Amino acid sequence: MEFFETLDARHSIRKYVEGAPVDADALSKILEYCNAAPSAGNLQGYRVVVVRDAEQKAAVAEAAFGQTFVTSAPVLLAFVADFATSAARYGDRAQLYAIQDASIAATTACYAAAALGLGTCWIGAFDDGQMAKALGVPDGSRPVAVIALGKPAHTPSSRSRRPLADLVREGTYDGPGYGAV
Numbered sequence: 001m002e003f004f005e006t007l008d009a010r011h012s013i014r015k016y017v018e019g020a021p022v023d024a025d026a027l028s029k030i031l032e033y034c035n036a037a038p039s040a041g042n043l044q045g046y047r048v049v050v051v052r053d054a055e056q057k058a059a060v061a062e063a064a065f066g067q068t069f070v071t072s073a074p075v076l077l078a079f080v081a082d083f084a085t086s087a088a089r090y091g092d093r094a095q096l097y098a099i100q101d102a103s104i105a106a107t108t109a110c111y112a113a114a115a116l117g118l119g120t121c122w123i124g125a126f127d128d129g130q131m132a133k134a135l136g137v138p139d140g141s142r143p144v145a146v147i148a149l150g151k152p153a154h155t156p157s158s159r160s161r162r163p164l165a166d167l168v169r170e171g172t173y174d175g176p177g178y179g180a181v
């Protein structure tokens, strides 16, 4: 798929085809592109946890305030910021960097999946402690996002976005809207 087609093809998918597994080659490809994502100092201050077990998916859904649709995804990819890895070099900025590293990798997973015709949904609403427990995340690391991954069972239309003139400003935060000058 051409790059801009991939960008257009990605939408949040909240229903997955039951019994349609994610092919092992496709999953490896997605994970390889996550691994190629940029990270602060190339330290890759995050870890990816692959969740396939039905009981564990149910625990993740529970931690995500009952978002049970995630259990219909054959695979969940949990992106966990690993503060210790970033702290070795970045001190006070380590948490920020590790969260950015994990977020970029998770975003990459969403677009790589879209390029392969797979659907994803970013899950960011969850109880931190409950999610850490469901994923076996130790103190000093923090779950950032869970990406549900599977064959889409619906084709959502694009969600509307803010106009660029509001989102993008010239020069300063409150500067004139993009296109106004």
Ligand SMILES: Cc1cc2nc3c(=O)[nH]c(=O)nc-3n(C[C@H](O)[C@H](O)[C@H](O)COP(=O)(O)O)c2cc1C
Binding pocket: 010, 011, 012, 013, 014, 067, 121, 122, 123, 124, 125, 126, 156, 159
């Ligand atoms: C930080 C973040 C947290 C999100 N958390 C959730 C979530 O917990 N549950 C959910 O269904 N979607 C979640 N989403 C998906 C957004 O709702 C979705 O991206 C947005 O509505 C735009 O729709 P689109 O992805 O189809 O373009 C999250 C997205 C981001 C980036």
